[in-house]
Amino acid sequence: MKTFKYVITDPVGIHARPAGQLVAAAKKYASNVDIELNGKSASAKKLINLMSLGVKQGNEITVKVEGADEDTAAAELEAWLKANL
Amino acid sequence: MDYRKAAQGVLDHIGGASNVASAAHCATRLRLVINDNSKVDKAGVESVEGVKGCFEASGQLQVIFGTGVVNKVFDEFIAISGVEAGTKESAKEAAAQKQNWFMRAIKTLGDVFVPIIPAIVASGLLNGLLGGLSTAFPSMAESDYYSMINLMAGAALSMLPILIAISAAKKFGGNPYLAAVIGFVMIHPNLVNAWSVASMDAADIPVWHVFGLTIQQTGYQGHVIPVIIAILFMSWLEKKLHKAVPEMLDLFVTPLVTVLVTGVLTMTIIGPVFKVVEDYILLGAQTLIGLPFGLGGLLIGFVYAFTVVAGFHHMYNMIEAQMVSQNPPANTWMPVATAANVGQGAAAMAVAFKTKNEKIKSMAFPASLSAFLGITEPAIFGVNIRYRKPFIAGCCGGAIGGMLASLFGIKATAYGVTGLFGFLITTGFWVQYAIVMAASFAVAFAVSFITYKDEEPAAAAAPAEETESAPEQAEPAPAAEAAEKAAEEAPAVSADVKVVYAPVKGKAIPSSQVSDPTFAAEALGKGMAIIPSEGRVVAPFDGTVELMYDTGHAVALASDDGVEVLIHVGIDTVNLQGKGYHVHVATGDRVHKGDLLIEFDMDVIREAGYDPVTPVIVTNSDEYQDVRMRIPVTDGEEVLEIC
Numbered sequence: 001m002k003t004f005k006y007v008i009t010d011p012v013g014i015h016a017r018p019a020g021q022l023v024a025a026a027k028k029y030a031s032n033v034d035i036e037l038n039g040k041s042a043s044a045k046k047l048i049n050l051m052s053l054g055v056k057q058g059n060e061i062t063v064k065v066e067g068a069d070e071d072t073a074a075a076e077l078e079a080w081l082k083a084n085l
Numbered sequence: 086m087d088y089r090k091a092a093q094g095v096l097d098h099i100g101g102a103s104n105v106a107s108a109a110h111c112a113t114r115l116r117l118v119i120n121d122n123s124k125v126d127k128a129g130v131e132s133v134e135g136v137k138g139c140f141e142a143s144g145q146l147q148v149i150f151g152t153g154v155v156n157k158v159f160d161e162f163i164a165i166s167g168v169e170a171g172t173k174e175s176a177k178e179a180a181a182q183k184q185n186w187f188m189r190a191i192k193t194l195g196d197v198f199v200p201i202i203p204a205i206v207a208s209g210l211l212n213g214l215l216g217g218l219s220t221a222f223p224s225m226a227e228s229d230y231y232s233m234i235n236l237m238a239g240a241a242l243s244m245l246p247i248l249i250a251i252s253a254a255k256k257f258g259g260n261p262y263l264a265a266v267i268g269f270v271m272i273h274p275n276l277v278n279a280w281s282v283a284s285m286d287a288a289d290i291p292v293w294h295v296f297g298l299t300i301q302q303t304g305y306q307g308h309v310i311p312v313i314i315a316i317l318f319m320s321w322l323e324k325k326l327h328k329a330v331p332e333m334l335d336l337f338v339t340p341l342v343t344v345l346v347t348g349v350l351t352m353t354i355i356g357p358v359f360k361v362v363e364d365y366i367l368l369g370a371q372t373l374i375g376l377p378f379g380l381g382g383l384l385i386g387f388v389y390a391f392t393v394v395a396g397f398h399h400m401y402n403m404i405e406a407q408m409v410s411q412n413p414p415a416n417t418w419m420p421v422a423t424a425a426n427v428g429q430g431a432a433a434m435a436v437a438f439k440t441k442n443e444k445i446k447s448m449a450f451p452a453s454l455s456a457f458l459g460i461t462e463p464a465i466f467g468v469n470i471r472y473r474k475p476f477i478a479g480c481c482g483g484a485i486g487g488m489l490a491s492l493f494g495i496k497a498t499a500y501g502v503t504g505l506f507g508f509l510i511t512t513g514f515w516v517q518y519a520i521v522m523a524a525s526f527a528v529a530f531a532v533s534f535i536t537y538k539d540e541e542p543a544a545a546a547a548p549a550e551e552t553e554s555a556p557e558q559a560e561p562a563p564a565a566e567a568a569e570k571a572a573e574e575a576p577a578v579s580a581d582v583k584v585v586y587a588p589v590k591g592k593a594i595p596s597s598q599v600s601d602p603t604f605a606a607e608a609l610g611k612g613m614a615i616i617p618s619e620g621r622v623v624a625p626f627d628g629t630v631e632l633m634y635d636t637g638h639a640v641a642l643a644s645d646d647g648v649e650v651l652i653h654v655g656i657d658t659v660n661l662q663g664k665g666y667h668v669h670v671a672t673g674d675r676v677h678k679g680d681l682l683i684e685f686d687m688d689v690i691r692e693a694g695y696d697p698v699t700p701v702i703v704t705n706s707d708e709y710q711d712v713r714m715r716i717p718v719t720d721g722e723e724v725l726e727i728c
């Protein structure tokens with residue numbers, strides 16, 4: 001399993017539209033991608049779960065990637081987050 | 086299934102162990118008394134595997150698991166939570182404090198009569214057995230065996246006031262042995278047996294002259310209310326005396342005064358007065374059931390399930406206890422109750438057969454079976470009430486069965502047993518009893534089967550009609566600019582088609598015409614968008630609010646059959662921070678199609694420079710083959726077909 005942390009800089013947080021983009025990004029990988037915030041966890045592949053985390057600007061999320069392609073997935077998702085959120 | 090996981094799941098959704106005041110379980114349900122109901126996520130509880138339903142009743146949060154499962158989940162629940170295992174009674178008591186006096190009174194009656202059911206059942210079954218044997222072998226009735234067993238069969242019923250007195254004392258906090266003494270007094274052999282009074286000349290009945298009153302020396306066989314009132318008074322008096330009398334005298338004075346005062350009051354006032362009250366209640370129930378043409382049975386059979394939901398049915402134990410304590414026992418209420426229960430079971434079974442939804446199927450089928458054995462809560466609360474029509478269908482079956490039961494005049498010899506087991510206490514009426522159940526089953530099943538539909542009525546029940554109406558809508562619609570993906574070729578509608586109704590009034594456009602690239606590309610899922618003409622968002626189906634944004638600009642819902650929809654009011658409107666939006670429901674709320682979710686002010690949105698176009702997106706559309714848009718759009722019309 002690969003884990004990394006990321007602090008959200010986007011002013012509206014992981015809101016519907018960015019959440020949708022993140023889901024689309026996460027779905028490219030075979031690995032399970034989970035996002036944790038304050039002890040709550042949600043699959044990054046499920047839009048509504050992800051949105052109900054209510055991630056806001058300044059929150060530090062923990063991203064857990066587990067599966068066959070976890071190395072690539074973790075690296076690429078981290079890059080994606082930095083570019084988009 | 087994993088009982089520990091289920092218990093943990095429930096605990097997680099009710100705010101943890103600290104929020105549980107007490108926990109108990111009955112035959113089918115976990116019964117929890119919750120400190121703070123706002124911490125309870127009912128939808129969450131219902132999503133736990135094994136949970137067949139979750140509702141609040143009688144001041145308790147009741148979680149349905151079903152027979153055989155609930156006790157195992159309960160053990161795990163106690164183990165995990167560390168909550169002290171309450172008895173069902175203690176959970177009920179904790180809950181009772183939350184109820185009004187009327188419901189408390191009814192529940193008290195139930196609590197008095199339920200514990201003595203085993204005694205009544207034993208008597209009733211012995212009666213049934215004797216009846217059956219002596220019908221088959223007439224010589225049997227002459228034998229000493231018959232005579233001996235007959236004695237046993239009659240014992241509990243002829244001494245019923247004593248059993249009631251003991252049970253009532255336990256309920257009211259009096260001493261059960263003193264209560265038994267009061268019970269003995271009321272049916273003392275020196276009093277004229279109440280059952281013999283009818284055949285005697287009034288002048289032959291001995292009387293007492295006390296306190297200026299003339300009291301007939303008759304017993305209270307076959308009476309229950311005077312006993313309960315007497316013991317209620319006794320328990321009150323006894324508790325007062327315990328407090329008032331110095332401890333060294335308590336052992337002598339309290340029992341003496343308690344029995345003396347209660348006994349005298351019972352013989353002079355409580356007994357005679359409440360005997361009359363009771364005679365009228367019994368007469369009322371018997372008259373109702375005996376109304377011509379079975380009308381009474383029809384009526385009771387229909388409303389019976391409603392009274393179960395309201396909790397009034399605890400009262401029926403008392404009526405039935407009165408009826409079985411007549412000589413001979415004549416419980417005409419039970420067959421009507423059976424009709425109502427079988428009706429609910431049959432309605433749930435029809436749902437099980439008709440639904441395409443595996444989850445509903447797996448819940449409805451066992452629920453229906455347990456209803457036939459007399460435990461109706463899983464069928465009523467877990468299935469029928471949720472979908473409403475099956476509940477009414479069950480009531481219709483109950484009405485027809487109840488009418489027949491009343492016409493046939495079926496008499497049971499005990500209470501506390503219904504459904505298939507009812508054969509054991511309806512000796513001599515087997516054919517009629519079977520007809521009652523069959524009729525109730527047939528009517529409820531048929532009505533439920535015809536009226537129940539998975540999610541979308543027209544699609545499931547009348548595919549032919551649906552395929553005709555679809556092009557009708559498509560052709561004349563001038564709004565056909567929106568028709569890119571619409572049903573221009575009438576789609577072959579299968580029963581699996583799920584429908585999302587328009588959450589907003591306005592003009593429908595395909596997602597591709599939305600100015601925002603995320604929505605236009607359908608990155609969040611397939612769907613459509615509506616240019617609103619009115620600032621109201623309503624529920625597009627029966628389901629649950631999965632997520633309501635504080636800002637009111639977006640809401641996510643899940644339908645009962647699994648469609649997840651995101652309604653996003655306006656583009657980039659998150660930036661308004663709730664300005665111009667008024668939220669009407671909260672995350673976790675259950676909603677029905679057409680319920681108001683959000684009100685929004687289009688002028689505020691436009692003035693702030695945002696587009697109020699409202700994408701309606703099926704966020705789990707990759708679980709389905711296709712999402713098709715239809716043309717209309719007025720509020721409440723079908724806009725999306727999902728299959």
